Amino acid sequence: xxYRSTRGKSTGLSFEEAVFEGLATDGGLYIPHSxxxxxxxxxxxxxxxSYPEIATNIFRKFIAQDEIPDAHLADIVAxxxxxxxTPEVTPLEKxxxxxxEQNNPALDNxxxxxLFHGPTFAFKDVALQVLGNLFEYFLQRKNQNRPAxxxxxxxxxxxxxxxxxxxxxxxxxxGKKNVxxxxxxxxxxxxxxxxxxxxxxxxxxxxxxxxxxxxxxCQDIVKASFSDDPFRRRFHLAAVNSINWARILAQTSYYFxxxxxxxxxxxxxxxxxxxxxxxxxxxxxxxxxxxxxxVRMGLxxxxxxxxxxxxxxxxxxxxTGRYEKKKTPTGDEQVKxxxxxxxxxxxxxxxxxxxxxxxxxxxxxxxxxxxxxxxEDAKARKASESIALWMNQLKEKGGFTVxxxxxxxxxxxxTSFCTSDKLTADAIHRYYHHQFTSYPSPHYVLDPHxxxxxxxxxxxxxxxxxxxxxxxxxxLSTASPGKFPDAVLDAINNVLPHQxxxxxxxxxxxxxxxxxxxxxxVALAGLPKRVVEVSTDGGDxxxxxKKVQHVVEQTVGFKFSSSx
Ligand SMILES: *Cc1c(COP(=O)(O)O)cnc(C)c1O
Numbered sequence: 001x002x003y004r005s006t007r008g009k010s011t012g013l014s015f016e017e018a019v020f021e022g023l024a025t026d027g028g029l030y031i032p033h034s035x036x037x038x039x040x041x042x043x044x045x046x047x048x049x050s051y052p053e054i055a056t057n058i059f060r061k062f063i064a065q066d067e068i069p070d071a072h073l074a075d076i077v078a079x080x081x082x083x084x085x086t087p088e089v090t091p092l093e094k095x096x097x098x099x100x101e102q103n104n105p106a107l108d109n110x111x112x113x114x115l116f117h118g119p120t121f122a123f124k125d126v127a128l129q130v131l132g133n134l135f136e137y138f139l140q141r142k143n144q145n146r147p148a149x150x151x152x153x154x155x156x157x158x159x160x161x162x163x164x165x166x167x168x169x170x171x172x173x174x175g176k177k178n179v180x181x182x183x184x185x186x187x188x189x190x191x192x193x194x195x196x197x198x199x200x201x202x203x204x205x206x207x208x209x210x211x212x213x214x215x216x217x218c219q220d221i222v223k224a225s226f227s228d229d230p231f232r233r234r235f236h237l238a239a240v241n242s243i244n245w246a247r248i249l250a251q252t253s254y255y256f257x258x259x260x261x262x263x264x265x266x267x268x269x270x271x272x273x274x275x276x277x278x279x280x281x282x283x284x285x286x287x288x289x290x291x292x293x294x295v296r297m298g299l300x301x302x303x304x305x306x307x308x309x310x311x312x313x314x315x316x317x318x319x320t321g322r323y324e325k326k327k328t329p330t331g332d333e334q335v336k337x338x339x340x341x342x343x344x345x346x347x348x349x350x351x352x353x354x355x356x357x358x359x360x361x362x363x364x365x366x367x368x369x370x371x372x373x374x375x376e377d378a379k380a381r382k383a384s385e386s387i388a389l390w391m392n393q394l395k396e397k398g399g400f401t402v403x404x405x406x407x408x409x410x411x412x413x414x415t416s417f418c419t420s421d422k423l424t425a426d427a428i429h430r431y432y433h434h435q436f437t438s439y440p441s442p443h444y445v446l447d448p449h450x451x452x453x454x455x456x457x458x459x460x461x462x463x464x465x466x467x468x469x470x471x472x473x474x475x476l477s478t479a480s481p482g483k484f485p486d487a488v489l490d491a492i493n494n495v496l497p498h499q500x501x502x503x504x505x506x507x508x509x510x511x512x513x514x515x516x517x518x519x520x521x522v523a524l525a526g527l528p529k530r531v532v533e534v535s536t537d538g539g540d541x542x543x544x545x546k547k548v549q550h551v552v553e554q555t556v557g558f559k560f561s562s563s564x
Contacts, residue, residue: 001062003030003245006356007391008384015063016138019131019246020155022239027391028384029353030245035366036061038298047260051089052078054260055130055253061297062249068137076137080129080250083171085117090126090254092261092474095444098434099458106461106471109266112450113258114477120197121480121518122342123287124168126254127247132172132179134246135238139178154178154559156235156552158225160218161185163194164342164479166208169240174203180556182207184218184548187533191341193483193521199529207555208531211544217536221545231549234560242286243349251290252297254476259299262472274470275302279457281449281478282306282314283343285350288414292354295364295413302471304414307456309338311345312418319416321407323351323390324399333398339421339448339487342478347394352387354410355402359383363409417456427451427458428481428491432511445516448487450477482517489513 003018004011007028013021018030038061046054056077063073081089095110118125135155142153157179159169166183173181183198187210199208211218226232226239240247259276263269269276278301280288288304295301308315317323325346328334335346360383361367370376390400428451431444446454453475461473481488493510514522532551536544 001036001064002033004033004380004384005029006031006352006384007388008381015067015245019134019244020138020238022241022244026388028387029243029350031353031356032062035293035296037296037366040298040300043256043298046256047263050087051253051257052081054256055081055250058252058256058297059249072137076133077130080133083119083129084125088261089117090115090257091117092258092265093444094265095431095454095475096434098430099462101462104461104466106466106473107458109470109472110454110457111258111262111472111474112444112446112454112477113254113261113474115254116447116477116480116483118168119171120164120167121483121521122164122168123251123476123478124164124242125171127244127250127286128168128172128240130172130250131240131244131246132176135173135179136176143178151559151561152178154180154236155238156556156560157181157238157240158222158235158552159183159240160215160222161190161198162215162341162344163190164483165240165242167194167197170198170201170206170208172240174201174206176205180205180207180559182209182548182552182555184209184211184221186210186215186218187212189214191484191486193485193517193524196524196527196529197521199531200524200527202528202530206530207551209548209551210531210533211548212534212536212538213541213544217541217544220541221548224541224545225549228549234562235552235556236560241349242284248286248290248293248350248353251287252293255291255294255301256299258474259294259301262474266470266472272470274472275467276300276472276474277302277305279305279307279453279460279473279475281340281343281453281456281476282308283311283345283348285314285348285354287476287478289350289353292357292413296357296362296366301413305453305456305460305473306414306416307453308416308418309340309343309424309452310336310418310420311338311343313346314348314351315416315418317351317416318407318410318414320401321404322399322401323355323394325394327398339424339484340452341484342449343452352391355390355406356383356387358406358409359386359402361409363412415460417459419452419455423455424448424451425487425491425494427455428488429494432492445481445488445492447477447479447481447484448491449479449484450475453477480518480521482513482521485513485517488516492516 003013005024005028007026009026056074093112097107115123325333393400428446457473534547
């Protein structure tokens with residue numbers, strides 16, 4: 001399997017090249033030359049497999065045998081998921097129906113798929129545990145064949161985080177041979193759990209840098225370092241951001257796994273003609289894009305609900321066909337801070353991949369195949385031309401509009417809903433306090449990101465046309481509530497107007513952090529930490545850049561001779 005850029009300039013890359021490069025040199029994202037389609041019998045034969053076996057099968061379809069042989073691939077995948085706290089990796093839980101509508105069977109069939117049982121309690125672990133092991137594997141192989149007297153080849157991973165990505169990257173790369181990882185975070189602007197999680201990792205190859213400034217300042221420093229050619233080449237810079245192809249591929253596995261998990265719970269789908277849909281809290285579109293690949297491989301998912309917070313560029317796109325950055329009344333671009341910070345984005349970086357498929361003529365399934373391989377290739381190039389043009393309009397003019405047919409193909413599979421902070425908090429409250437109402441059933445503690453997805457699922461079901469076909473809705477749960485305790489405790493402990501305290505038979509004792517957080521997160525507060533602080537003379541980016549590059553030089557410069 002080979003890879004090409006969505007913007008058309010580079011094609012024919014190996015999986016390894018696509019993974020190490022991350023972003024293509026033309027600014028595009030890597031996609032496979034084709035998507036392998038499985039027949040229904042093959043898909044069903046995976047139903048009894050373990051999570052790592054399913055994931056290995058998926059990776060196998062997208063990675064050539066001579067790049068990673070079977071036994072090595074199975075080992076990489078098995079080790080990646082062995083760090084999760086349950087052999088199911090992503091367990092499926094049933095939600096109670098806590099809406100006021102008790103006569104809609106679809107609301108009785110809501111599930112959450114818990115993607116947060118990895119080392120950092122957020123869904124990014126699914127992808128970054130695999131990515132760390134892939135890096136290690138490819139580096140080991142590069143080094144096996146080097147002359148005995150030469151230095152080992154190593155890489156320097158450089159990234160910026162607003163919270164979750166940095167932690168997952170650090171836990172995915174800690175202790176990996178020939179990899180050093182530098183993660184920049186805005187000092188004092190990430191949650192204390194996230195800060196403690198990253199800075200308490202003391203492995204010698206992990207380097208946290210707290211930058212005076214905002215997340216955007218950190219991001220700018222990282223981008224400027226990647227554009228600094230001599231610096232990038234000397235330190236063999238590598239990125240792990242959400243556009244990395246290996247991350248998308250790793251995430252495809254939980255769609256297959258959860259589809260089979262629901263099937264097991266409710267019996268065969270064939271007789272009932274059941275439908276399965278997913279509600280996915282979305283920021284950079286990586287999580288839900290993985291589901292799109294699952295569908296294109298043949299998994300019969302009915303549709304995806306794209307759940308956004310008030311940073312709703314994707315929701316607006318599906319309403320209007322226009323993809324446009326949000327501006328303040330004075331014309332400045334603006335990200336709104338919400339209760340679900342991991343989804344506070346201005347543009348959604350992975351969306352470019354979906355649009356490439358839509359413009360090429362694919363929707364739920366692949367569009368008509370061209371008569372010859374050359375004609376197929378011409379079709380791909382034409383799609384890339386549109387993407388390059390639109391991405392330029394996004395940069396220059398702040399947005400672009402797609403033709404009606406492109407939007408229509410998107411709507412074959414996707415619908416969207418934008419959830420406010422108020423509704424998010426309300427949902428956290430309702431699913432917790434349900435246990436005290438007249439229908440006692442187990443409560444569920446939602447993290448704010450998951451709550452955005454659950455609200456979207458409820459709303460789309462409530463406002464849709466009820467059907468007689470059984471519909472199962474799987475809401476992806478992207479973080480443990482213990483990672484975002486302020487929002488969760490606030491929502492649970494504040495009594496909302498429609499939930500009078502008198503509902504509680506025994507009175508209500510406010511919930512504490514220890515009640516909602518895994519013990520490993522509670523224990524973080526007491527651990528020793530290591531972090532380098534970088535001041536920027538009041539946010540001067542050039543000063544910040546120089547100082548960060550100096551830290552990298554001081555820390556790992558001896559491993560990379562300056563003449564290379
Ligand atoms: C990253 C993240 C998301 C958004 O995922 P995308 O792939 O960017 O759509 C949602 N929730 C949490 C907790 C996250 O860390």
